Amino acid sequence: MSEENAKSRRRFLQASAGLAVAAMTPAIVRAQGTPLQLGVLTPLTGAGGFDGPRMAKAMQAVIDEVNAAGGLLGRKVVLVVEDDQTNPEAAVRGARKLIDVTKVPAIMGTWASAVTSAVAPLCWESRTFLTTVSGADSITKLPHQGYLIRTQPNNHLQAGKHAEFIASLGIRRCYMLSIQAPFSQPTQDRATEVLKQLNSQMVGTLIYDKDKTTYRSEVDQALRTNPDLIYLNGYAPDVTILLRDLYRAGYSGLRFAQSYAVTSKVLESLPPEVTEGVITVQPSADVSSPAYELAKKRLSLPEPDSYETQATDWASLVSLAIAHAKVATGEGIHDHVRRISQGNGTKVYSATEGIKLLAQGKEINYEGASGPCDFTDIGDIVDCKFRYNKVVGGKFQLLKVA
Amino acid sequence: MTSLAEVPQLVVNGVMAGTILAVPAIGLTAIYAVLRFPNFALASHATIGAFAGYVANVRLGLPILPSIVLAFLVAGAVGVASDELVLKRFRPAGYITTAIASIALTIALENLVRFTFGNELRGYDLPIVRDLHLGTIRVGPQQLQNLLIAAIAMVALFAFLAFTRTGKAMRAVADNPMLASIKGINADVIGRIVNFVGMGLAGFGGMLIGLDTTIDPLTGFRSILSVFAAAVVGGLGSIPGAVLGALTVGIGEELCLLFLSPDYRSAIGFVAILLVLTLRPRGILGQAAY
Numbered sequence: 046m047s048e049e050n051a052k053s054r055r056r057f058l059q060a061s062a063g064l065a066v067a068a069m070t071p072a073i074v075r076a077q078g079t080p081l082q083l084g085v086l087t088p089l090t091g092a093g094g095f096d097g098p099r100m101a102k103a104m105q106a107v108i109d110e111v112n113a114a115g116g117l118l119g120r121k122v123v124l125v126v127e128d129d130q131t132n133p134e135a136a137v138r139g140a141r142k143l144i145d146v147t148k149v150p151a152i153m154g155t156w157a158s159a160v161t162s163a164v165a166p167l168c169w170e171s172r173t174f175l176t177t178v179s180g181a182d183s184i185t186k187l188p189h190q191g192y193l194i195r196t197q198p199n200n201h202l203q204a205g206k207h208a209e210f211i212a213s214l215g216i217r218r219c220y221m222l223s224i225q226a227p228f229s230q231p232t233q234d235r236a237t238e239v240l241k242q243l244n245s246q247m248v249g250t251l252i253y254d255k256d257k258t259t260y261r262s263e264v265d266q267a268l269r270t271n272p273d274l275i276y277l278n279g280y281a282p283d284v285t286i287l288l289r290d291l292y293r294a295g296y297s298g299l300r301f302a303q304s305y306a307v308t309s310k311v312l313e314s315l316p317p318e319v320t321e322g323v324i325t326v327q328p329s330a331d332v333s334s335p336a337y338e339l340a341k342k343r344l345s346l347p348e349p350d351s352y353e354t355q356a357t358d359w360a361s362l363v364s365l366a367i368a369h370a371k372v373a374t375g376e377g378i379h380d381h382v383r384r385i386s387q388g389n390g391t392k393v394y395s396a397t398e399g400i401k402l403l404a405q406g407k408e409i410n411y412e413g414a415s416g417p418c419d420f421t422d423i424g425d426i427v428d429c430k431f432r433y434n435k436v437v438g439g440k441f442q443l444l445k446v447a
Numbered sequence: 448m449t450s451l452a453e454v455p456q457l458v459v460n461g462v463m464a465g466t467i468l469a470v471p472a473i474g475l476t477a478i479y480a481v482l483r484f485p486n487f488a489l490a491s492h493a494t495i496g497a498f499a500g501y502v503a504n505v506r507l508g509l510p511i512l513p514s515i516v517l518a519f520l521v522a523g524a525v526g527v528a529s530d531e532l533v534l535k536r537f538r539p540a541g542y543i544t545t546a547i548a549s550i551a552l553t554i555a556l557e558n559l560v561r562f563t564f565g566n567e568l569r570g571y572d573l574p575i576v577r578d579l580h581l582g583t584i585r586v587g588p589q590q591l592q593n594l595l596i597a598a599i600a601m602v603a604l605f606a607f608l609a610f611t612r613t614g615k616a617m618r619a620v621a622d623n624p625m626l627a628s629i630k631g632i633n634a635d636v637i638g639r640i641v642n643f644v645g646m647g648l649a650g651f652g653g654m655l656i657g658l659d660t661t662i663d664p665l666t667g668f669r670s671i672l673s674v675f676a677a678a679v680v681g682g683l684g685s686i687p688g689a690v691l692g693a694l695t696v697g698i699g700e701e702l703c704l705l706f707l708s709p710d711y712r713s714a715i716g717f718v719a720i721l722l723v724l725t726l727r728p729r730g731i732l733g734q735a736a737y
Contacts (some may be wrong), residue, residue, distance in 0.1 A: 062657045254712045256669040258467065258656050263455065263709050265585070281568055282669075285661045291588050293578045311574055313571035314661045330459045 080123040081116070081373050083108070083363060084149035084173070086139050086164065087356075091131025093156040100154055100178075100356035101126055106343045107360035107396055114397040117367050129155060133163035140164045144171045148366070150375045151176070153359040158184060168192055172375040174366075174382070178361040182231060185423040191379050194362075194424040196355040196415050198328050202371060204232040206431055207326055208239035210447070220272035221250045222287060223261060223377055226365065232278055248272055255283055264290045269303065272301040281311050292319045298325060311443070317439035329432035329446050331352035335365035336394035336414040351415060358413035361396040362386055365411055368400045386411050387419040448684040455586050457701040463590045465677075465697020467595045471584050471652035471725060472672070472677040472689040474645035480621035480684040481641040483635070484496060484542035488529060488549040489649045489674065491556035493667030496650015497657040498523035504571050511573060515654050516597065522650020523643040529556065530642045532681055553668070568661040600651060600691060604644070608686070617641055621684065676716035680723045682733020691731055 075335040085104055089096035101124075108122050118123055125147050127139030136155065143149045153172040153320035155161040158181035171190040177184065178197040185195060198206070208400070211219055219240055229252050237247040248270040253263050264287065267275055275291065275301060277284045284306040291300065304327035312320055319357060328351050329335055340349050340357045349357070363378055367386040370377030385399065390408030393399040399409045411418055416429040433444040474680060478486045482729055499521035503514035529552055537548040578585045608614035619627040620637045628634055652674075653667050660666075681692025696716045703715045723730060 090515060107522075155658055252708060252710045254710050257459070257712065258670060259464055259590075259662050261463075261587075262453075262704050265456060266704070274461075282661065282663065282665075286659075289575055289660070292575055294585065295577050310567040311661075314568045315570070316570075316575055321577050 061154055062380075067121040078120055079366075081118065081120040082123050082125050082147050082149050083360075084143035084147065084152040085124050085126040085139075085154050086129050086143065087126070087154035088131040088135060088156050088160070089126075089128040091129075093129075093131040096352045097128075097131075097154070099350075100156075100352050103340070103349070103353040103356035104153060104360040107215055107357055107364070109399065111345065111396050114400065115179075117364055117400070118194050118371065118373060120373075122364070125149060129157075129160050129164075131157050131158075131160065131351070133159050135163050137167065140167050144168070144173050150174060150265050150373050151363045151378055152357065152439055153318060153363065155179060162187070164236075165193055168375075172379070174363065174375045174378040176363070178355050181209045181227075185421075185425045189424065190292075191422075191424070192375065194382065194420050196358055196418065196426055196429075196431045199233050199425055200228050201235050202425065202429065203328070203431075204235035205239045206429075207276070207301070208236040209243065210326070210431070210433065211236075211276070212240055212243035212245040214274070214299070216274045216299070218248045218270065218272045219248055219274045219276060220248055220267045220270055221276040221278055222267055223250065223252050224255050224283055225252050226279075229278060230377060236276070253279075255280075257283070258286070259372070260287050260290050261294075263287075264294050264296070268294060268296060272298055274301055277302040277306060277445075281306050281308055285311055285315060288315060288319055288323070302328070303327065304432075307436070312436060312439050312441075320439060323436040324444065325434045325436070325441070327351070327432050329430045330414055331416045331430050332446050334394065334412060334414060334416075336412055339395050340414040349414065354414035358415050358418050360401070361411060361413065362418060364396040365393075365399045365403070365409065368403045383420060385409050387417075406432075421445075449464060451705070452583075454702070454705070457631075457704060458698055458716070459584055459586060461698030461701035462535070462694060463587075464592055464700070465694040466594045467652065467655045468670070468673055468677050468688045468695035468697055470597050470600060470655060470680070471649045472693045473601065473679050474648035474652070475674060475688055476678045476681070476683055476686055476689040477617075477641055477648075478645040478688075480676070481617060482538070482638055484538070484545040484549070485683070486534070486536070486549045487546060487647070487671065487675075488553040488556065488589075489527075489646065490667035490671035491553040491648040492522045492526050492529075492649040493561070493653030493656070493670065494557060494560055494664055495525050495653070496647075496661070497662040497666050499572060499650065500657065500701070501653035501662060501696075502567055504573075505569070511571070511658070512596075514571075515651060518654040519647040519651045522653070523623075523647030525556075526642045526646020526649070527639050531584035535638075553671075557664050557668060564664070566663060570661045571658055574657060590659065593658060597652075597655060604648070604686070608674075613637075613640060672713070673716050675719050679730060680716075680719050682730025685721075685730065685732040688730055688732030695731070707724045 053388040076379050085101050087100050089097045112121055129136035129139055153176045155164055155177045158179040161177045161179040165187050169189045175193045177195045180197045182199045221233050231248045240247050277287050300323045304325040309327050330351050366378040366382040367373045369385050371379040388410055390410040392412050393409045401408050419427040430446050432446050435444045464580040477488050496518035500514040500518035502508045533552050537545040555613045576588045586644045616632045617637055677693035678689050680695050681688030700712045700715045
């Protein structure tokens with residue numbers, strides 16, 4: 046066989062193979078052209094390894110729904126997932142790949158504050174939109190030029206809400222015992238300010254040293270102010286000791302703590318009489334929202350948690366912003382995300398519902414599964430729900446979600 | 448800020464905290480006296496003792512006293528084994544190398560505990576009792592009991608060192624290893640005994656700390672700096688010094704609340720180290736530095 050013949054046969058085979066592949070591809074994909082790629086950068090391993098995979102799953106579920114309804118801008122949406130390993134260095138590598146190689150308009154999912162702080166500059170410099178659950182106040186104070194939103198309440202919002210709850214219990218005298226940590230002083234200051242506005246009072250605050258075996262003198266100092274409620278703003282090992290020392294001292298008022306400081310393991314490690322009546326608080330999904338009901342069905346879960354619902358909202362917000370902007374770029378999402386999440390448009394509770402209305406030329410206001418998803422200028426949420434539990438007989442009982 | 452009227456209460460709190468600190472501090476100082484290196488593996492042995500006591504108390508349902516004896520025995524046995532297998536080989540390389548090896552050892556052992564028991568907080572099966580009010584002073588019955596147990600252990604140790612042949616041999620090695628060996632005292636055997644007693648006391652102290660708090664793999668590590676401070680302030684190598692040092696650190700940390708915010712409490716132990724080492728380099732009751 047001559048060489049010329051061999052070449053032309055190879056070309057023929059290549060061409061037929063290409064045709065065969067094209068013929069096997071479903072019509073819907075062919076109609077949509079190149080897929081629209083969105084970046085996901087969650088911790089699949091490391092400290093965030095419990096939340097990251099669930100967040101990625103929640104985003105995928107929203108995108109599957111969007112694709113089933115015809116995709117975005119006539120294109121199929123594909124999530125490109127990178128593992129940030131809960132490690133800033135690995136996260137920067139993952140983000141670089143998403144930004145430089147995949148050229149995504151948005152990265153969704155950073156979890157640890159250190160990771161978000163490392164990735165955010167890459168995002169705003171490349172005009173890539175970033176959504177996160179990191180809670181440190183400093184995150185939204187970065188010069189991100191609007192290329193970042195977070196759905197997690199920051200310290201300031203949390204402290205304010207906690208103080209409102211405490212005042213709503215009729216507490217007149219509150220004392221705050223805080224561990225030495227970056228969040229302690231801002232939390233004390235904000236709670237003091239809000240209590241004062243609500244005719245309640247912070248009668249004293251104290252920041253204690255961690256890693257002590259007893260806090261008797263600190264407890265004495267707190268009890269001298271006769272508080273009705275003591276806010277224990279620390280971590281599990283020290284809050285456990287404080288609960289013991291408060292019990293020993295005969296304190297009978299209320300005790301209030303973050304849910305990560307009084308966990309079910311803490312309840313197991315202490316006799317029930319010591320923890321009886323402790324109230325815990327944590328940011329909550331908006332369980333009364335229709336968007337939450339939809340998330341439950343979409344994820345086939347009885348109670349999607351705060352992280353799953355926040356991830357649901359990112360995928361929805363980014364999809365809706367692209368649909369509103371009619372262009373899949375970081376600038377487009379940046380300019381349009383607040384136009385679909387807040388304002389006087391028709392309230393919608395899912396991405397597909399919103400995309401349909403946008404196609405009809407209507408304005409929308411997305412209300413999420415994690416909360417109303419209204420953002421301040423620097424990208425913080427304006428409001429969110431909190432879950433309050435009370436310890437009864439060594440077990441948690443839901444007090445309310447508000 | 449705390450007022451002067453609170454001084455008696457602060458002193459009581461300090462004595463109770465200091466007594467518990469004294470038990471592992473004695474262990475550290477005893478090992479130093481005989482083997483001449485600060486054994487930081489004390490931290491993980493305190494944790495191991497606390498967990499051994501936990502297994503005895505919660506899993507096997509034993510009362511607190513036998514559990515505490517078991518904490519002593521298990522931590523002591525692990526102490527002898529870890530010294531024979533690991534630290535002994537480092538000793539010819541000098542005390543700094545051995546001290547650094549002991550830090551590595553403590554991290555390894557701590558992770559072994561983490562691997563076996565997990566990271567969760569655990570508590571002993573012990574009801575928590577309300578404090579007694581004696582006039583204006585508040586005292587916890589459990590803490591009084593811990594104080595008593597610690598005091599009995601210290602008296603037993605002093606009796607052991609003062610009246611038994613082995614105890615005297617230990618003191619002889621600590622005082623002058625060369626002379627002791629000429630007299631036919633086997634330094635290796637004494638080394639094992641001091642490790643058993645020293646690490647046993649660490650485990651004992653670990654459980655006492657756990658009785659008052661909760662335990663997790665970091666229980667020993669959290670306290671080791673205060674224990675070290677107590678031993679150094681009292682004079683490394685002096686057992687009465689360790690007790691005095693622990694009380695100084697314990698009471699000092701409490702009294703500092705009169706003029707400092709509680710978040711500076713840990714700093715007091717180290718200020719005490721600086722002061723003592725500047726004014727009296729061998730510690731309050733320390734022997735002359737070798």
